[in-house]
Amino acid sequence: MPDPRQHQPISGIRSLCVYCGSSGAVASAYRSAASELGARLAEAGIEVVFGGGRVGLMGLLADAALARGGRVIGIIPARLRDAELAHTNVSELVVVETMHARKALMAKRTDAFAILPGGIGTLDETFDMLSWKQLGLHDKPIFLVDVEGYWAPLLRLLDHIVDSGFAQPKTHGLMRVVPTISSLMAALAEQPPASRGMAAGSL
Numbered sequence: 001m002p003d004p005r006q007h008q009p010i011s012g013i014r015s016l017c018v019y020c021g022s023s024g025a026v027a028s029a030y031r032s033a034a035s036e037l038g039a040r041l042a043e044a045g046i047e048v049v050f051g052g053g054r055v056g057l058m059g060l061l062a063d064a065a066l067a068r069g070g071r072v073i074g075i076i077p078a079r080l081r082d083a084e085l086a087h088t089n090v091s092e093l094v095v096v097e098t099m100h101a102r103k104a105l106m107a108k109r110t111d112a113f114a115i116l117p118g119g120i121g122t123l124d125e126t127f128d129m130l131s132w133k134q135l136g137l138h139d140k141p142i143f144l145v146d147v148e149g150y151w152a153p154l155l156r157l158l159d160h161i162v163d164s165g166f167a168q169p170k171t172h173g174l175m176r177v178v179p180t181i182s183s184l185m186a187a188l189a190e191q192p193p194a195s196r197g198m199a200a201g202s203l
Contacts, residue, residue, distance in 0.1 A: 013141075013188045015047035015073075017110035019125045021118035022056035022085075030117045033147045034060040036181045037116065042070025044185065049110045051102070052076030052094070054087035057116055062087050075106050103128055112141040112191065114184055115175075117150040130174050141191055142175035145184050151177070 020034055034057035041048050042065040051058055052074030062072050066089060074090040081095050096102050103125055107113075115126050132138055144151055155177065161167045178184045 013046055013111045013191050015049055015110045015112075016041060016188070017049040017106050017113045018061055018116060019051070019113065019118060019122045020057035020061060020116035021122055022051075022053050022058050023119065024056045024059075026057070026117070027148070029148045030057060030150065031060055033145065033181055034058075034116055035064040037061060037114070037145075037184070038064030038066075038070070038072075039068050040181060040185055041065055042068035044188075046188070047071045047073060049073045049075065049106055051106070051121075052087055052090070053080070053085050055085060057118065059087060061116075062090055066090070073109060075102050075109075077102055107132070107138060107140075110140065112143065112188065114143045114145055115151075116145050117147055123154075130171075133174050134171070141187075143184055143187060144175050144177045145181065146177055146179050147181075 018037065021030070024031070038048060038061040048061065048065045048070060050061060050072070053059060053076065054062070062074065065072050072090040073092045073094065074087050075094045075096060076086050077099055078095050078097060080086065081093075086093060086095075094105065096105060106125075107129065113129055115122065126142075126144075129138075129142055133140070133142065144154075146152065146155075158167075158171065162169055162171055176187060178187055
């Protein structure tokens with residue numbers, strides 16, 4: 001089989017930052033989605049940028065991409081690395097000092113974001129990228145992957161925030177909702193060449 005690293009990306013997207021949960025005790029549909037995404041990104045020649053963990057959906061994502069010859073960049077705070085949660089087999093493991101530094105570097109090193117099912121940490125990362133985009137600190141595509149309707153309560157909350165006047169209707173346009181990994185890959189293929197620009201001095 002040809003090495004996927006020799007492939008040209010399917011679009012202008014050269015790397016995708018994936019936010020997802022670190023828990024493994026979750027429904028098989030969520031686990032399968034993480035593995036499918038890792039494999040398909042590798043096959044498409046798209047680099048994976050993720051939180052650097054070896055457990056839960058993060059580990060499944062990374063393992064699947066690596067198994068297909070993909071390039072995987074893990075970015076993890078020293079505290080989590082030292083707790084032996086780091087995925088040591090990734091293509092590149094970057095250790096930073098703080099959670100904020102992790103988010104800023106992940107954002108800088110990617111062309112787009114995808115959000116798989118996850119918990120509080122995934123929500124934290126997601127809302128940072130949404131708020132940074134709203135403030136004009138970046139203009140990178142954000143895709144919410146609504147596997148098995150997992151994110152439906154979040155989407156209702158966002159509707160409520162807009163309906164209550166705490167956000168403008170254009171808030172809905174900050175991200176695109178896709179229901180499956182296949183639909184995410186199709187959406188990535190539609191993307192024009194991406195800019196990695198970040199207003200880092202304002203973060």
